[in-house]
Amino acid sequence: MKSIKSRVLSGVAAALVALSMSTAALASYQTPTKSDLPDYSNVAAGLVAVAAQLTDVLDLNDEVIDIDSIKIVYLDDILNDAEIDVVDDTLNNLILNLQILNLQNVLKDVDVANGIKIGDVLSNNDVDVSDVVAVKVFDVDGVKKLLVFCK
Numbered sequence: 289m290k291s292i293k294s295r296v297l298s299g300v301a302a303a304l305v306a307l308s309m310s311t312a313a314l315a316s317y318q319t320p321t322k323s324d325l326p327d328y329s330n331v332a333a334g335l336v337a338v339a340a341q342l343t344d345v346l347d348l349n350d351e352v353i354d355i356d357s358i359k360i361v362y363l364d365d366i367l368n369d370a371e372i373d374v375v376d377d378t379l380n381n382l383i384l385n386l387q388i389l390n391l392q393n394v395l396k397d398v399d400v401a402n403g404i405k406i407g408d409v410l411s412n413n414d415v416d417v418s419d420v421v422a423v424k425v426f427d428v429d430g431v432k433k434l435l436v437f438c439k
Contacts, residue, residue, distance in 0.1 A: 317359065317426045317433045322366045325437055326422045328378045337422070338387040344425040345394050348432060353400040357433040358409050363421070379421060392417045395436075410436065 316324055326337030363372055379385060396407030396417045407417050415438055422437040 317428065317435065320359070320361045320366060320424075320435050322371065324361075324424050324435060325363070325366065325375075326424065328375045328422070331378055331381045331384050334378050334381070334384045335387060338384065338391055341423050342387075342391055342394060345391065345398055345423060348398050348400065348406075348425065348434070351400070351432045352402070353432050353434065355401055355404065355409055357431065358400070358406065358436060359434070360410070360413055360415055360436050360438060362438055375421070388421060391423070392420050395420060395423060406434070406436075 326341060327333040328337065363375065367375065379388065396405060396410070398406045400406055400409070410417055410420070415436070419438040420436055421439055424435040424437070426433040426435070
């Protein structure tokens with residue numbers, strides 16, 4: 289049987305882990321870096337990354353997201369020219385391009401706030417959904433946040 293002291297310490301440790309994860313996620317959402325961009329270093333990694341992104345985006349259909357929780361990030365702001373060239377080369381693959389197109393089509397129709405779709409939010413920010421190359425979904429203390437990466 290566990291002592292009360294060990295149970296309390298276990299609970300405190302679990303809370304600290306949860307707090308550190310949500311704090312890191314929030315910091316990453318507020319100031320995105322290239323580490324937030326899914327791996328597009330090669331086609332195989334890109335295909336795996338897009339599949340995971342599609343799953344995350346489809347899960348958003350069940351969530352209500354505050355419009356202010358959708359952040360648009362341009363690749364030019366987080367990658368240098370050489371890194372952008374690698375991403376461009378990877379995205380030139382036909383199969384990966386088709387998966388990105390699938391991601392864009394799903395993304396534009398995801399309802400995030402009582403009939404407001406992510407595609408509408410992008411349009412209102414002068415971003416065409418065809419410019420989207422990746423997304424990253426965060427769960428910060430039970431609140432969904434979304435980074436949308438554009439070229």
